[in-house]
Amino acid sequence: MTGEMVGFTVDLSKPLVFQVGHLGETYQEWVHTPILTSESPRFFESDFLEILTRTVWWVVPVIWVPVGLYFITMSYTMGHSLPLVVLMAVVGAFVWTFLEYCFHRFLFHIDTESYWGNTFHYLIHGCHHKHPMDGLRLVIPPAEAAILALMFWNLYGILFTLSIRPVMFGGGLIGYVMYDMIHYYIHHGQPTKQSLKSIKKYHLNHHFRIQNKGFGITTALWDRVFGTLPNTKAADKSG
Template identity: 65%
Template structure:
């Protein structure tokens, strides 16, 4: 148990409807990580609890066929291979900016109200409190499916009928790469320099400076927007 401003957070009970009571103390509490591979219980309800847990390999199994289907749609509409490849790469690139922006401005939004704290804990706070919880490192597919609809509609507004599917497929592929990379950075044991530095970079965000280093798949946008952690230059990335 932990006592915060006269409120007791019982780590042995479902946490979601407790953390809101922390008020302004929530920000400090949620950024004091508990390093354990066993994640906490979120809900008393078994169905809700089940929906919060996702094995990492479900992400490529579920979404890579969807990526292929969207890309195939553009092929059927006569898109050339070079044009197709360019759009997929562009989609991945756009995703990296979205990944950075969501992590920095939404996932790390400061909250202090009951429902603000509760929603933040569900969205990202739980990951900072229990960073090694292997079943809550990737985004639940049901939630992803809901969010994909407005993004797909937005892409259709911005691109042509033939280019929109390839662009969206590239963005979705970027998401799959991101979620798998995120899991690997927490539980993988990289043996080569690039992934080893990326793992160090991300764990630095969790355990050292949590308001810097928002990139997951790369530090590109942290460099662009000036959110690189102190004493970490381009050479160390």
């Protein structure tokens, strides 16, 4: 399993992860042609690995909201006033929206054609574009989120002081939870508020019309800043 197989066809009845790499340069077209069913395809032969790829939505707030609040409270106990802690937590959540945009644009949408490049991309995001209604692979699995959280905790140790680091990190975790919950809801919910309707339309436009623009989930701010905002006409036609 080291390279492209000429004329390779993915067998959807078999575990997918170690097949998709063989698509080579045809992978990008394949993965961005969605299958609109709510079925959760099998990724691995191993039941253990398979379990690690599936996460019900409510696990995210159950795990990460308490963790985020713990770190926010830590900065308060270190002597910062409550209004300042709340303000820094909001800033931390805002910083997350930028990280969210960067991950989505520069990592989740990397252009690959090698066997392992295709395999990696499918695991981190390609599966979501191929099966956008798979509710068990929409939010980030806890093990993957924990690895990312540890990376950012260490990075924040370089960027911030000892007492500011926890609240910025905790605010970022709350921002992440909001992101994953909004993302899940706009795929599987039927919003009645205009703000959520607009977010849903914006994101579905990214999936089904212009997949190289509209990378924001929580907000379209960074798409505006960096020129990746889809044109209004296309967005209005998306449903």
